[in-house]
Amino acid sequence: MAGVEGQNENDETQDDQITRIQVKFRKTRPPVFKGDPNPMAVEEWLRKMRRKMNEQRVLGNLNVTIASIYLEGQAYQWWESILAMPDVEIATWVAFEAIFLEKYFRETMKTMKVREFTNLYQGDMTVGQYQAKFEELMHFAPYMIPDEFAKAKKFEEGLRLEVKEKVELFKLKSC
Numbered sequence: 001m002a003g004v005e006g007q008n009e010n011d012e013t014q015d016d017q018i019t020r021i022q023v024k025f026r027k028t029r030p031p032v033f034k035g036d037p038n039p040m041a042v043e044e045w046l047r048k049m050r051r052k053m054n055e056q057r058v059l060g061n062l063n064v065t066i067a068s069i070y071l072e073g074q075a076y077q078w079w080e081s082i083l084a085m086p087d088v089e090i091a092t093w094v095a096f097e098a099i100f101l102e103k104y105f106r107e108t109m110k111t112m113k114v115r116e117f118t119n120l121y122q123g124d125m126t127v128g129q130y131q132a133k134f135e136e137l138m139h140f141a142p143y144m145i146p147d148e149f150a151k152a153k154k155f156e157e158g159l160r161l162e163v164k165e166k167v168e169l170f171k172l173k174s175c
Helices: 014-026 039-055 062-069 073-084 093-104 107-118 127-138 148-157 161-174
Strands: none
Touching: 014 062, 039 062, 039 093, 039 107, 062 093, 073 093, 107 127, 127 148
């Protein structure tokens, strides 16, 4: 039975273990997911849940049980429908993420975000706004920025010409 690191798992039932972990986990104020179709909200919820699971050392199939507690509204209804399917067993976090992303983060949305990142241009944004948008979208196309050099080059390519020229001058002065 998987659980929290350092626990003597033979002394408690799985229900006791889930309750104990849930009480401890709740203190971290995990986010609730209600079925928001925004791909950034989907990514953010998964990222935060992963981080909190790691921080609390929630292991094995308990990840799925604990995460499902923080599904509400449409998301919880969807989860109940998954659990009701006789041939579907979601026993691991990887399986949960896969089915969750299949439902809430369609491939077409990911393709749109990759395209948006590919075509990202500073335009009327400040450099700070452009940087925030760049960092938001780059997670959808990690293969486009395999290292810091590629990341910097891609960022620079999207800057307005007058900003790009200042960056070039700065690079010359710092060499």
